[in-house]
Amino acid sequence: MAEDIVYPYPNIELAQHYFVLSAPSLSHLHENARKELLKGIQADQMAPYYKQVTSSGALPLDSDLLASMEKANKEELDKLEERRIEAEKTEGETDIADALRATASYLTRIGEKEKAIAAHKVALEKTPGLGQRIDIVLTLIRIGLFFSDHDIISTNISKAEELVDQGGDWDRRNRLKVYRGLYLLSIRQFQRGGELLLDALSTFTATELLSYNDFVALTIISNVLTLKRPDLKKKIIGAPEVNQVLPELPVLADLVKNLYDAHYDKFFFALATLEQTYLLPSRLLSPHTRYYVREMRILAYGQLLESYRSLTLDSMARSFGVSIDFIDNELSRFIAGGRLHCTIDKVNGVVETNRPAIKNSQYETVVKKGDVLLSSVQRLSKVLH
Structure with a gap:
């Protein structure tokens, strides 16, 4: 295996298609996702992953297709095992490490999660080159991302950082x-x-x-x-x-x-x-959609309010293209949560910004940090004297 080649295994796009098929609310995207997922699985002969997605009902099971892919997987893994055995008999450590990485890469390609992780760990122990070791750990991160396994991701990100710090x-x-x-x-x-x-x-x-x-x-x-x-x-x-x-x-x-x-x-x-x-x-962002949309609204409201000391609810509603009731409810909720520094005068239909509250908050922060700094200086003074 060439050191500078990074194989796109596992194919992260397939996990995205699987996510779409698993979400009933995205039914308008199902037809294309089903087509692309099956196409990708067949291209990489992903029998283990095919069993996973068919068992969940995301794709219908085609027994003949599964049998064909399982046969292709076994034949390729048998060849890779023969290559490893031959390398151990007649070749050096570099060739053995190459054979181990080839097996790990193939298991990753077909979506055999647990065996792929185990194979990469063995390859990592036997691989001497720092660059190739980093590539193995990056592949483990991709496996974690593909299967949404946060333990694998976080563990191997830390490991990759350590290796990169050694001279990546x-x-x-x-x-x-x-x-x-x-x-x-x-x-x-x-x-x-x-x-x-x-x-x-x-x-x-x-x-x-x-x-x-x-x-x-x-x-x-x-x-x-x-x-x-x-x-x-x-x-x-x-x-x-x-x-x-x-x-x-x-x-x-x-x-x-x-x-x-x-x-x-x-x-x-x-x-x-x-x-x-x-x-x-988006498989990556979907869990955070409500949070993101809310924070972006707050950002826009705050940006507008910074420009004025006061403005009417009517003008603010027109600025955002929404009703007065909508803007009233939104602002009330964000003000109550401490996210926007303003008040609403419902009698006159006016929103008044409350900049002094921000200034006071900044002042209190400076005072607190100053007290901490003075305490540190006093302790240091006692040690020096």
């Missing part, structure tokens, strides 16, 4: 950023995950994990929520890598542009479209 090359360091970024998004850590994806924007090579367009889409989605307005302009809107792909992502283009340009009615429409066409159908 530039490409593997950058690919690990993408792996970590995707995992952080999957556990709702949008800020840190977005930062990692943004760092890898100009150096993306992790095509074994996702396409470049999907990578840019996730980079935009995560960072539009967390970046300050000037940084959004500089790092997303002004990024050539984003602008190259943005025409192919019209919903995201509308989302970012209208938020930045304060066209809130168009922004709300783009957010609703994003929710239905990208967030809910």
Whole structure:
């Protein structure tokens, strides 16, 4: 196996199709997902994975197809085992390690989860090269992502970081950023995950994990929520890598542009479209859809309120293209939760911003940190004297 080749096993796209088929609310996408899932399974002869998806009812069981794939799997695994035995008899450690990695790679390709993990662990012990060891651990992370196994992902991300710190090359360091970024998004850590994806924007090579367009889409989605307005302009809107792909992502283009340009009615429409066409159908982001949409609304409300000392409910409703009752209920809920610093005068139909509350909060934070610093200085003074 060539050291610099990264095989796209397991095929992460198939896990996405399986997710779509497992969601009754996405029935309008089922026909294409069913077609693409079966096509991918046949292409990689994934008998073990086929048994899993048919047992759940996502695909109908074709006994002849299963038997054919199982026969192909056995024949290939027998060849790989013969190769390993021959390497142990007549060849050196490098050839043995190559044979072990070939077996592990094939088990990964066909979706044999537990055996693939065990085989990669054996290969990791026998492989001397640091670069190849990092590649094995990255493959284990992909297996975890494919099967949504967070223990495997987190354990091997830590292991990959340790190996990279020992002298991993530039490409593997950058690919690990993408792996970590995707995992952080999957556990709702949008800020840190977005930062990692943004760092890898100009150096993306992790095509074994996702396409470049999907990578840019996730980079935009995560960072539009967390970046300050000037940084959004500089790092997303002004990024050539984003602008190259943005025409192919019209919903995201509308989302970012209208938020930045304060066209809130168009922004709300783009957010609703994003929710239905990208967030809910995404295996990675679907569990966080409600959270993401809520936080984006709060972001837009806060951005508008920062520009005024007060404004009417009617004008705010018109700005967002919603009814007065809707905006009243939304603002009331977010104010009660401490997410927006304003008050509503229902008698006069006016929203008044409450900047002093923000200033007081900042002042209290400074005082608290100052007290901690003074205490530390006093303790240090006693030690020195």
